[in-house]
Amino acid sequence: MNLHNPLLLDLAVKARLSPAALDDSVTALRECEAAVTVCAAAMLSEGEPERMREAVSRDMDCSDVVTATCRVLDRAGGGDAALLASLLDACAMACERSHELCAQHAGHLPHCRVCADATRKAAGACRQLRAGLTSA
Amino acid sequence: MNLHNPLLLDLAVKARLSPAALDDSVTALRECEAAVTVCAAAMLSEGEPERMREAVSRDMDCSDVVTATCRVLDRAGGGDAALLASLLDACAMACERSHELCAQHAGHLPHCRVCADATRKAAGACRQLRAGLTSA
Amino acid sequence: MNLHNPLLLDLAVKARLSPAALDDSVTALRECEAAVTVCAAAMLSEGEPERMREAVSRDMDCSDVVTATCRVLDRAGGGDAALLASLLDACAMACERSHELCAQHAGHLPHCRVCADATRKAAGACRQLRAGLTSA
Amino acid sequence: MNLHNPLLLDLAVKARLSPAALDDSVTALRECEAAVTVCAAAMLSEGEPERMREAVSRDMDCSDVVTATCRVLDRAGGGDAALLASLLDACAMACERSHELCAQHAGHLPHCRVCADATRKAAGACRQLRAGLTSA
Numbered sequence: 001m002n003l004h005n006p007l008l009l010d011l012a013v014k015a016r017l018s019p020a021a022l023d024d025s026v027t028a029l030r031e032c033e034a035a036v037t038v039c040a041a042a043m044l045s046e047g048e049p050e051r052m053r054e055a056v057s058r059d060m061d062c063s064d065v066v067t068a069t070c071r072v073l074d075r076a077g078g079g080d081a082a083l084l085a086s087l088l089d090a091c092a093m094a095c096e097r098s099h100e101l102c103a104q105h106a107g108h109l110p111h112c113r114v115c116a117d118a119t120r121k122a123a124g125a126c127r128q129l130r131a132g133l134t135s136a
Numbered sequence: 137m138n139l140h141n142p143l144l145l146d147l148a149v150k151a152r153l154s155p156a157a158l159d160d161s162v163t164a165l166r167e168c169e170a171a172v173t174v175c176a177a178a179m180l181s182e183g184e185p186e187r188m189r190e191a192v193s194r195d196m197d198c199s200d201v202v203t204a205t206c207r208v209l210d211r212a213g214g215g216d217a218a219l220l221a222s223l224l225d226a227c228a229m230a231c232e233r234s235h236e237l238c239a240q241h242a243g244h245l246p247h248c249r250v251c252a253d254a255t256r257k258a259a260g261a262c263r264q265l266r267a268g269l270t271s272a
Numbered sequence: 273m274n275l276h277n278p279l280l281l282d283l284a285v286k287a288r289l290s291p292a293a294l295d296d297s298v299t300a301l302r303e304c305e306a307a308v309t310v311c312a313a314a315m316l317s318e319g320e321p322e323r324m325r326e327a328v329s330r331d332m333d334c335s336d337v338v339t340a341t342c343r344v345l346d347r348a349g350g351g352d353a354a355l356l357a358s359l360l361d362a363c364a365m366a367c368e369r370s371h372e373l374c375a376q377h378a379g380h381l382p383h384c385r386v387c388a389d390a391t392r393k394a395a396g397a398c399r400q401l402r403a404g405l406t407s408a
Numbered sequence: 409m410n411l412h413n414p415l416l417l418d419l420a421v422k423a424r425l426s427p428a429a430l431d432d433s434v435t436a437l438r439e440c441e442a443a444v445t446v447c448a449a450a451m452l453s454e455g456e457p458e459r460m461r462e463a464v465s466r467d468m469d470c471s472d473v474v475t476a477t478c479r480v481l482d483r484a485g486g487g488d489a490a491l492l493a494s495l496l497d498a499c500a501m502a503c504e505r506s507h508e509l510c511a512q513h514a515g516h517l518p519h520c521r522v523c524a525d526a527t528r529k530a531a532g533a534c535r536q537l538r539a540g541l542t543s544a
Binding site for chain 3: 412413414415416434438441442445446447449450452453454471475478479482483484518519521522
């Protein structure tokens with residue numbers, strides 16, 4: 001649906017991406033936000049929160065940073081490549097940190113498997129978008 | 137992906153919905169959040185923000201309420217039906233208010249058409265989920 | 273600082289509050305958001321997350337609902353008393369649920385004492401504001 | 409109140425700040441979030457949204473990034489200095505961008521004056537905290 005946002009079309013040009021590729025990136029981020037929020041809630045409620053507390057905390061950080069990044073991307077960050085690059089850096093790191101721990105539980109916890117996939121894709125989307133923006 | 141969240145499976149039982157129906161509801165809310173955020177950004181950036189300012193403001197309210205509702209639903213609101221019912225009421229109203237104005241522009245602004253569809257579906261999902269929870 | 277927002281001055285009239293009283297209410301909500309976010313982070317990191325997991329979850333719900341409520345109040349909810357009343361209901365409940373558990377730990381955990389105070393004040397602010405709005 | 413959060417005490421050591429100085433920084437960020445949200449709402453509702461649309465958009469970006477930054481700081485970002493540095497960079501930039509435009513209206517719009525002050529202080533707090541973290 002982001003293809004209907006004229007701001008994102010301008011951002012795609014700036015980031016040297018096709019509009020469809022940029023739309024996929026923002027979608028990957030929103031799917032990541034859902035996955036980490038669900039995963040944090042599930043880990044907190046399950047058997048051993050003590051063993052999971054760092055993973056819960058990383059998912060909460062990730063959820064907050066991704067939420068902000070999606071909203072700023074929807075406004076194309078006012079076209080400010082430095083702001084977007086910095087925010088995409090932080091967002092990629094937040095996704096990778098969640099991925100690191102949830103990937104360890106992906107074999108036995110379905111929500112961690114979904115989360116590990118979503119955070120990997122979202123981190124990749126941030127890195128690609130950032131590279132396009134700053135190579136300009 | 138919400139089907140991997142044990143909290144949402146419990147909530148589905150409470151709300152007298154199939155897990156798939158509850159998952160669809162949460163997905164409708166997240167799609168609504170994306171649509172209203174995009175639509176607010178687009179309307180603010182386009183030709184006549186003065187004519188659109190109430191629609192922008194309603195979309196911003198909607199985005200914030202829907203974001204909170206998705207997160208609380210992912211935690212199943214701790215199983216507190218009164219909290220969930222009240223929050224779903226507020227969320228349905230916020231979606232309907234956005235719908236009311238964006239539907240008037242759906243014919244000529246693609247982002248308003250997407251937004252009008254998404255807010256209608258999200259409001260319906262809230263009403264259905266609320267009805268299930270409070271009939272229990 | 274909310275006294276500089278013309279929307280909040282209009283809302284004060286609608287809610288039959290002095291501008292200063294409305295400003296105090298919004299400030300109480302923002303202090304509550306800080307207190308529950310800090311308290312959730314601290315409880316998650318400390319000795320027994322298993323015993324605290326419900327309190328953490330309630331604080332996370334409260335933080336999300338209060339964040340949305342503050343933002344909608346700053347826009348005066350477009351003057352829509354029904355939306356505001358419903359959101360303030362949900363917000364008061366979310367604050368009271370956090371208060372209920374953190375008050376049990378207020379004697380030995382300073383962040384829970386701060387949180388218990390802040391959620392009590394915020395719930396009261398929501399109830400008062402809601403009463404003013406709907407008696408109109 | 410952040411002085412009751414053991415995570416923030418650890419972060420203060422890492423950032424080579426006194427706990428009181430770190431607490432002041434987080435408070436400056438939360439005051440900034442309130443100021444930009446209020447200012448965006450006021451500018452959107454007032455006489456000339458067309459002339460203000462970029463300032464509204466910057467305040468909305470700032471509000472979202474600051475909200476995420478406060479929440480991640482409350483969890484001390486899991487002690488990950490690289491994540492925190494990147495997020496504080498983005499946050500400082502977002503605050504400076506809001507400041508740039510609202511400072512131009514500070515003479516005649518009280519909410520812009522409050523916003524210009526709050527964003528300047530918040531940007532300074534981010535820069536100071538970041539410097540402490542990365543000099544370690």
